Amino acid sequence: MNFDFSEDQKFLAGEARKFLNAQCTTAHVREVLNDESKSHHDGVWNKVVEMGWIGTAIPEEYGGLGLGMLELCVIAEEMGRALAPVPFASTTYFFAEALKAAGSEEQKKEVLEKVVSGEVVGCYAASEGPGNPEPSKLKTTFDGSKLTGTKIPVTDGDIATHAVVLAKEGSGASLVLVDLTGAGVSRKKVSTLEPTRSHAEITFDGAPAQRLGKAGEGEDYHNRVLDRAAVLLAFEQLGGADRCLEMATEFAKDRYAFGRPIGGNQAIKHKLADMYVKNQVARSNCYYGAWALSTDASELPEAAASSRLAASEAYWFASKENIQTHGGMGFTWEVDCHLFYRRAKLLAVQAGSPKVWKEKLVSALERKNAA
Template sequence: MDFDFSPDQRELQAQARRFLADQCGRAQVRAVLDGPQSFDAALWKGLGAQGYLGAAIPEAYGGIAESDGLADGVLAQCVIAEELGRAIAPVPFASSIGLAAPLILAAGTEAQKQRWLPALASGEVIATVAWAEKPGRLDAAQVAGCAVRGGKLSGTKQPVADGDIAQLLIVAARGEADTAGNYSLWLVQAAAAGITRTTLSSVDLTRSQARITFDGASAELLGTPGQGAALLDAALDRAAVPLAFEQVGGADKALETAVAYAQERYAFGRPIATQQAIKHMLADMYVSATLARSNAYYGAWALSTQSAELPEAAATARVAATQAYQHCARNNLQTHGGMGFTWEFDCHLHYRRSQHLALALGPLSQWEDRLVNALKARRAAA
């Protein structure tokens, strides 16, 4: 079984790397870091123009994936996500394309798909999913404070990734027909009356978080009433795979940066890369990044083939990639020594992003539990 990408997918990855090297260098990332904007709007439009945002969206809905070749589109999305991770791109790719778009594709009516998917694929519209009402795990208690009555949504969601810049919100809330422990998903236009958005402080200043308060905002049902938990659970498995590739890309770049600095930095007349402690640190980084890549490939295979192993593969990829990116980002700082902690060096950018992505789609402990439960389920079925 070959889990590697095809030559065409490798060429796409090389093209994306060249594009991002030109459009998302240090200056562009730091412009968002130091400036008032929450993301790089020009880069986002460029990604849409290149077709990267529509890689896994069918042609019928404005994407570039052929209807009989959606597997190739899924894999293309993974290689693009990896390059965005390497570049620490300040764009809402994981929220809009990784999570929201597949939810609409899976659960939306034909009219909803025709209305929103082309706009998402072009970058004209940014979407996000608002489920949390407090930090912590995703469960039914997280939607206890939001409800829809007569098509009007009330309640508060926080933190919402990219919630201050999204034009379309997919909100988890209880409808009138939902019983205790059940909820539905709702499409809400962020510009509608009755919505207040506040940007929250975040460890990663290039990826925003928001508090969104709904006070009688118009809401449109997405999917079947009462099936919000099942839809969101499946979407999390789907989104975990490209997110793992984004983390793998960041881990690889942090490792490369640490190796380059260790070879250039001299102490006591020789490069610090010759010191045993640094060698061990870099070797440990390589092992964790390589293990994460292997598990991400497993996730990509399961997702592209629609395998029954997807819950297990997605959780495996998510856990390994989160641990690897945090490990490599932390050791990159250590390799750079005291200078690595300064604002002028880019080490902290990867450290911040690794911490941010560790909490995206739910905390690591939740994904560890999902992995254990998936393994138990497969063992019970054997």
């Protein structure tokens, strides 16, 4: 049995890497980081739209490429390596997947084609502050046509044109689609450790909205969206972790101290070896998640949680050890190490902290063992 990507998928990865190496360098990332007026890089985003990557896993009848989730996993890993400062994850992993999961045929045709063309930039609004957004705790409400409440933090919420919102409806919760450029919506940018992946506070005051799926089934849809997005985020983290290992290895070979490369020192060798092991463990879990995602397997909740946890640990560790390997230089603004550390810390808590995903993994294993 072959657990690796196909030759076509590897070719896609190679072409995506070439493109991003040329069109999305750390200089582009720093442009966003150093300019408080920027929430993302317009030039990079426009090129990503032109490449058609947003429609990778969107069916052809809705204007997408109709490839599949494995191909999207491949692209996600390359986007993670490049630290792409664009709303790709919010639009593709969350917004589009929510529409695919819960949207009606009419809603899909109306919105997904605009997503692929770049006319619609999406975000996913579930959080209302610290804690897991359970239906019993939601304060944002939907009365069948109007949305009221506040969501914070919302990734890319300041630049998105549309949002899928988890809101309380009756005794349960529903997913609703809302036009953020319409009436009853106000937004405020939120400062974070990682400005190249922007966040916002969005307040709805009777904003017109339409339900996705059936009333009261929002929690089930929400969990499904999170499981699917978790695998894709894990591939982004994996890409970043591998790039950190490459940076540390290159520096260890090139940096001389006392007449020899610092990579010859046992302490540095151990750092690099530990990074490699964690990255390989994360890759194994990500491949498990990719299989479950692409086949819509019953093991997806378990696979999503395991891939998310392993990738979060690997990326945080690799970004930290990359700084340490670079020594005093690694802590400076001029060296790119901190860019990966920032992204590692942010992605570790996006769509739920490691604690949340540990609880999800335990619950999934308990259900599996009870069956």
